[in-house]
Amino acid sequence: MKNNYYAVIMAGGVGSRFWPMSTSNFPKQFHDMLGAGQSLIQRTFERINDLVPSENILIATNKRYEDLVLEQLSKTTKNQLLLEPAMRNTAPCILYAALKIYNQNPDGVMLVAPSDHWIDDEAEFTRNIETSYKACSKSDILMTLGIQPDSPNTGYGYIQFNKDETEIKKVKNFTEKPNLETAKEFISSGDYLWNAGIFVWSVKSIIKAFKNSLPEMIDILDDENNVYNSDFEDDFINTNYAKCENISIDFGIMEKAENVHVLPVDFGWNDLGTWGSLYNKLEKDSEENATVGGQTIFRDANGNMIRTQNGKKVVIQGLKDYIVVEKDDVLLICPKKDEQDIKQITSEVRGTFGEDFV
């Protein structure tokens, strides 16, 4: 019997907030950011592979990372790669995946998952995804996983759900990054969850949703000649993909569709969005210092995160709450509180040191 479970791992990002560890030639998802022995995308693949056959897992990424993906994911073949010839946000990429899966198996249900997040309880994740697959196999619904918030974080999108229902709840409303006051209200109301960008739906349901909300994108990518999974797929995508609107799945589909549901989950999620969120996940010494890669002697130092190449020996004296990152020919020292400046720093680095260092 054909396995109906599919997944697409979103791996096209550049992760510039993790410069200099993450660079456009070797972005965050391909790094072992936590020193766990696997890169984030390898870990993501393994986690999904617990439930989904490896040949049913697609990887959406930029053309330039083709070799990196094939090198890091040994169970993946070229036909599983969705190589975006241009950056067009998540909607075109997800439609491409849905059409490619539909061509293989019109009864497929698909998971969409970021390649660069961290999940503590992987068994719980698997249970949640299986619940979602089953629901989407039976019903024409679009599902998102909603993270139980633990703080009024203004960096995430929020999902308001209908309290009166059972396990899977109907979504009332999406709110993009709110201000702090609003975020606090959301948290205290008890009917808001964080949007983690993890989605499940049947390929039929998502294609239908695109027909309703983004019909011009369907016109561009839904080819009648069965181009997907054929020798003509690459040419077709190279010719047409860039014509698609640059729009996110949240804005283009989820905020407009009427059949969106959320499964509240609590599997220890961390989007590893900044050095600070990575720091929160790392093992720390009694002075709250964390080291990944090398070894550090801390003297009168606390709250620091040191990320170096493997084997580097580091001595830190008299430093408090700093990020120290050393990689190949680059060294960054920056207060943790200034982590939002790192995108701006990369612009300055590009201007001063050149493209090769960013």
Place this chain on the structure above:
Amino acid sequence: MKNNYYAVIMAGGVGSRFWPMSTSNFPKQFHDMLGAGQSLIQRTFERINDLVPSENILIATNKRYEDLVLEQLSKTTKNQLLLEPAMRNTAPCILYAALKIYNQNPDGVMLVAPSDHWIDDEAEFTRNIETSYKACSKSDILMTLGIQPDSPNTGYGYIQFNKDETEIKKVKNFTEKPNLETAKEFISSGDYLWNAGIFVWSVKSIIKAFKNSLPEMIDILDDENNVYNSDFEDDFINTNYAKCENISIDFGIMEKAENVHVLPVDFGWNDLGTWGSLYNKLEKDSEENATVGGQTIFRDANGNMIRTQNGKKVVIQGLKDYIVVEKDDVLLICPKKDEQDIKQITSEVRGTFGEDFV
């Protein structure tokens, strides 16, 4: 006619206060500490070579640095090296040099100079040394060069001189590292100079001084069989050198001799004794930041010294008055004010990371 001018460059130190740039395998004097294009010992050799024929310049160093010296000083041959088989401070080493020179030329006058100091005005240095050579050729005196002090530094030895004399002044007294109050009195009295460890004397005078003050050392090293500059020199030194007392020339000879004179000099001397004194010599940007080796983008940062491998690209944000040193597999970040802790840090590094990293 035989040239009577000789010199011995003292190059046996380990420079542990400059860790991790300076290590026991590759000490300070072999580094281009200021990014001037030459190592300190190369610069010292060239400076002396303006006055002294290269074949008359001896290098006193530890056996383990033999290859480094020959590699860096291309005008030097094995016969010019005084290879100490054991660390015995400066007195035995200077007596060894004096006896070796005496064997070649009993009329020799010799300069003793550290290998790892910095001198701004090298022409003035040459004039001062020539003045000293001439004085020591004519008179049985031991000369030291006295640096005009510009602060009550408690890290140096002080030389009190007789104000009433002419260019070359009789020394009244030596004082090792005084406390701050005493140092301030010295400075305001106007008859004190810093002892820079730069000496000039005839080989006859210094051998006579050893006979008076350290006769047992003469008994060990003054061999009647003309062993110096022969095939037996190495064996003789290897057998006997370690028997010598571990004592400095200052304590063993200079503080006891009656015929010590000082030439006050002002050629822009810096002993490059600590990262702070190196920092003082470096070119700095408008925010008083200095970089040697790599290139740095400073953001909201001032008073820092960054020393990295060549080509390293560094970004420093929000740091004030720190030393950042990166070399091969080691990185040190330490406040400038804590530079005296670096010796202690090296002990901790030895214990934690092992001998290879110190």
